[in-house]
Amino acid sequence: MQSTILTNPLTIYLAVVIGAVGLWFMMPKGRQNRRIVGGVLAAAALGLGWFGTYEALDFANLGLSAIAFVYYYVFSAIAIVSAVMVITATKPVHSALWFVMVVLASAGLFLVLSAEFMAFAMIIIYAGAILVTYMFVIMLAASAGGPNDPGEDEIFDLRSRTPTAAVIAGFLMLAVLLTLSFDKGNQPNPLAAMPSDGEIIAEVIPNRSADVLRDRIETEIFRFDPSAEPVIHQADPERLSNVEKVGLDLFQSHPLGIELAGIVLLVALIGAVVIAKTRVEDHPEPRPSGAAHPSGHGEADTGAAA
Amino acid sequence: MIDPALPSLLPALAVSLSDAALGHFQATAAILFCLGLIGFVTRRNLIVMFLCTEMMFQGVAVSLIAFSVYHGNVTGQTFVIFVLTIAAAEAALALGLVVMLFRRRRTLDAEAWAQLHD
Numbered sequence: 132m133q134s135t136i137l138t139n140p141l142t143i144y145l146a147v148v149i150g151a152v153g154l155w156f157m158m159p160k161g162r163q164n165r166r167i168v169g170g171v172l173a174a175a176a177l178g179l180g181w182f183g184t185y186e187a188l189d190f191a192n193l194g195l196s197a198i199a200f201v202y203y204y205v206f207s208a209i210a211i212v213s214a215v216m217v218i219t220a221t222k223p224v225h226s227a228l229w230f231v232m233v234v235l236a237s238a239g240l241f242l243v244l245s246a247e248f249m250a251f252a253m254i255i256i257y258a259g260a261i262l263v264t265y266m267f268v269i270m271l272a273a274s275a276g277g278p279n280d281p282g283e284d285e286i287f288d289l290r291s292r293t294p295t296a297a298v299i300a301g302f303l304m305l306a307v308l309l310t311l312s313f314d315k316g317n318q319p320n321p322l323a324a325m326p327s328d329g330e331i332i333a334e335v336i337p338n339r340s341a342d343v344l345r346d347r348i349e350t351e352i353f354r355f356d357p358s359a360e361p362v363i364h365q366a367d368p369e370r371l372s373n374v375e376k377v378g379l380d381l382f383q384s385h386p387l388g389i390e391l392a393g394i395v396l397l398v399a400l401i402g403a404v405v406i407a408k409t410r411v412e413d414h415p416e417p418r419p420s421g422a423a424h425p426s427g428h429g430e431a432d433t434g435a436a437a
Numbered sequence: 438m439i440d441p442a443l444p445s446l447l448p449a450l451a452v453s454l455s456d457a458a459l460g461h462f463q464a465t466a467a468i469l470f471c472l473g474l475i476g477f478v479t480r481r482n483l484i485v486m487f488l489c490t491e492m493m494f495q496g497v498a499v500s501l502i503a504f505s506v507y508h509g510n511v512t513g514q515t516f517v518i519f520v521l522t523i524a525a526a527e528a529a530l531a532l533g534l535v536v537m538l539f540r541r542r543r544t545l546d547a548e549a550w551a552q553l554h555d
Binding site: 192194195211264287308313380399 | 453460462463467468474475481484487489499502505507512514515519525528530534535539540541544546547548
């Protein structure tokens with residue numbers, strides 16, 4: 132395999148600097164917001180970065196089809212733009228909705244990588260379950276106005292904390308990570324290669340063929356109605372689907388991990404119930420003087436805490 | 438040392454991404470992770486801070502799956518299942534804590550808890 136790698140990482144560094152400036156402009160900083168300028172700069176940085184890394188691509192030897200790699204750009208752009216919106220939106224509801232876009236776009240990236248199981252698990256679990264929980268908590272903790280009152284943004288959502296230092300630190304780390312991503316020296320590791328799907332099928336699940344399935348179905352399910360004709364999907368004898376691969380690896384190689392994951396979930400469940408049932412005093416503690424906050428909702432919604 | 442005869446012994450040497458394609462996916466993962474990191478540090482809203490940790494999980498998941506495809510080894514994808522498990526547990530506990538903290542101070546501002554007392 133030809134090791135096509137960037138000859139000159141200066142383009143990446145330039146893109147990182149421009150992106151840092153753009154993100155700094157987009158950070159909510161009270162009154163003077165220059166979000167448009169920041170957005171244009173950040174988009175330019177993204178385009179410059181991809182332009183700089185384009186030369187490393189060898190489309191004849193990509194490992195994916197070139198069409199699939201076009202979708203890499205599409206989904207990555209959606210994911211990155213949505214991620215920027217998550218951390219710069221001034222309403223938490225908007226942040227959560229943009230995060231759904233991040234999840235969907237990275238599920239698209241998984242599809243580009245033909246990891247179908249994780250793509251749909253990501254959509255179902257993240258966008259379907261975790262984000263719904265977040266939305267519930269945002270609604271529960273909505274402090275200003277009712278649902279019909281657009282309200283004003285909370286002051287603590289309008290002012291970010293140490294944006295300059297955070298952007299510098301984050302983009303320094305990003306520069307290091309990008310350098311390593313496009314570093315040379317990634318050689319294919321033959322030890323990491325797996326046996327072929329045909330071998331796994333012959334060794335582990337030999338009764339996967341359609342004939343065995345048909346026998347079992349006819350003897351076990353359709354014995355009461357012999358006239359019924361089962362429709363059986365003919366499995367490819369040489370290739371495992373992604374779901375089968377992940378399932379085999381999960382249950383063959385990591386049975387202890389499954390048990391531990393179950394324990395972690397149980398502990399989290401019990402912990403969440405305990406936390407939710409903890410009594411807190413009816414009178415909220417007085418606010419520290421430093422925390423500025425729009426007034427007008429103190430006693431009105433104390434009842435919700437009971 | 439890798440036995441030089443080993444690649445011929447393995448029937449399918451499944452390195453299915455080129456280095457540069459892997460680098461592109463890693464770049465997206467790194468950008469997601471760093472944006473989540475910046476968001477966690479800068480935002481003052483407790484809920485948005487935890488959303489940003491979930492975004493870091495997303496970056497890690499993209500990275501793991503890209504490496505999994507690159508090495509032709511499904512364990513990377515399996516590990517994302519465990520990442521998802523931890524993310525779900527973390528979301529449940531963190532949101533329970535956020536609700537409890539909100540009941541005490543009537544605000545989601547993380548600065549309201551800057552001084553730890555009692």
